[in-house]
Amino acid sequence: MVVQLLNHATTRTYLVLVFVVLFATDAADLLFYFSFWPVLLIWVVILISFVLAFFSLVLLLAWLEQRKISIRPYRATLFLASTLPAIALGEGLSFLLSAGNNPFEILPRGAFFMLLAEIFGTIYFTMLLPQLLRDLPPFPQEQPKDPLPAEPEVVPEQDLPAPTLDEPPAQERFILIGAEPIALSRLRVIEAREHHVHVSLEDESLMLRARMSDILAQTQAGDGVQTHRSWWVSAQAAQALGRDGNKHVLHISDGRQIPVARTRLGDVKHWMQSQRDSDALEDS
Numbered sequence: 531m532v533v534q535l536l537n538h539a540t541t542r543t544y545l546v547l548v549f550v551v552l553f554a555t556d557a558a559d560l561l562f563y564f565s566f567w568p569v570l571l572i573w574v575v576i577l578i579s580f581v582l583a584f585f586s587l588v589l590l591l592a593w594l595e596q597r598k599i600s601i602r603p604y605r606a607t608l609f610l611a612s613t614l615p616a617i618a619l620g621e622g623l624s625f626l627l628s629a630g631n632n633p634f635e636i637l638p639r640g641a642f643f644m645l646l647a648e649i650f651g652t653i654y655f656t657m658l659l660p661q662l663l664r665d666l667p668p669f670p671q672e673q674p675k676d677p678l679p680a681e682p683e684v685v686p687e688q689d690l691p692a693p694t695l696d697e698p699p700a701q702e703r704f705i706l707i708g709a710e711p712i713a714l715s716r717l718r719v720i721e722a723r724e725h726h727v728h729v730s731l732e733d734e735s736l737m738l739r740a741r742m743s744d745i746l747a748q749t750q751a752g753d754g755v756q757t758h759r760s761w762w763v764s765a766q767a768a769q770a771l772g773r774d775g776n777k778h779v780l781h782i783s784d785g786r787q788i789p790v791a792r793t794r795l796g797d798v799k800h801w802m803q804s805q806r807d808s809d810a811l812e813d814s
Contacts, residue, residue, distance in 0.1 A: 536585065538662055541654075548650050549577050560624060563632045572624050580616035580647065587611060588709065604739060605655065605709045609647045617643055659706060660747040705748040708738040714753055718767040719782065720745060722760040730784075732766075752808070755780075755801040757790045771802060 535541055553573050560569040587608050594601055617636055625634040704711045707720075707729060719730040722742040729736040746756060754764040757780050767782040771790070778795055779787035790798050 535659075535662060536581075540658055540662055544654060544658060545577065545581065549573060552577070552646075558620070558624075560632070563624065563628045568627050572620055572627070575623055576616050576620040579619050580612050583615050584608060584612035584651075592711070602710065602736065602738070605651065606648055608709060609651050610644055613644045613647045655706075655709065656741065656744055660744050705745060707736075707745055708740040710736070710738055712736075714749075714764070715766070717754070717764045718784070719764070719786070719788065720762040730767075751801070751804075755798055757788050757794055757798055759791065761788050763788055765805060768802065768805070771799065 553570065556569070558572075560572055564572075591601060591603075614636075621634050621636055624632045703714045705714060705717075706712075707727065712729070712731070716731045716733075717729070718732060720742065721728040721730075723737075725739060726737055727740050727742060727745065729738060742760070742762065746762060749762075752765060754762055755768065756762045763780055763782055767784070769781045769783060772779050772781050772787070774787055778790040778792075778798075780790055780798065782788055
């Protein structure tokens with residue numbers, strides 16, 4: 531996924547725009563010490579080192595997740611950890627190219643550049659990334675590998691079944707919640723809580739910093755239904771509509787009752803009927 535995002539035209543265009551803004555504003559006062567080309571080189575090194583550091587951390591977290599080591603830092607923490615080496619590299623390069631005239635200062639400029647990284651990163655994650663994830667092809671789901679090939683079964687010629695076309699293997703879809711890619715098949719319920727969302731998965735619960743609107747922008751109608759301004763239920767979890775006193779609720783697979791807003795009751799009923807019709811069509 532990381533390689534696909536970096537190769538996407540929108541990501542490349544955005545990085546170029548960020549570079550132009552940084553170079554044009556000369557926030558580090560490099561043009562005071564250098565001519566055009568050294569300043570261009572320094573900013574290229576800073577931007578490339580930040581991007582490589584950030585996505586390397588994302589890949590490291592994904593690798594740890596595969597080995598059941600769950601570390602879920604805030605996105606701002608990732609920006610901080612990626613900005614520091616980029617600043618150090620840029621300061622060191624400018625110090626060497628200026629023969630010591632441009633002092634090596636990380637702390638005075640560090641806070642400013644970390645703020646810039648947070649601003650540019652938030653724009654990318656909240657405004658551009660949801661659309662990019664919809665454009666990217668789904669990720670292939672890993673298929674279990676047999677340790678040894680099975681022995682072919684000998685069947686009498688008259689009992690051989692008619693040839694059938696093999697169906698392509700199912701492909702997993704992922705959505706990004708905060709900075710966390712999560713498989714749709716694991717999602718059960720999402721509840722918005724101020725600046726965070728509480729995500730119920732098939733085997734665990736997460737509290738992530740994200741907006742409900744950014745999450746729902748990555749879903750399709752058959753993935754689930756938004757029952758309330760603060761609630762979304764996946765198709766795997768939704769079971770039946772019911773009532774709790776004067777309020778409508780949606781019963782889900784873990785026994786909970788999710789509130790259904792009056793303004794969304796018609797949409798939820800229509801969605802439930804569509805799910806039943808789809809299931810009946812598959813069974814027929």
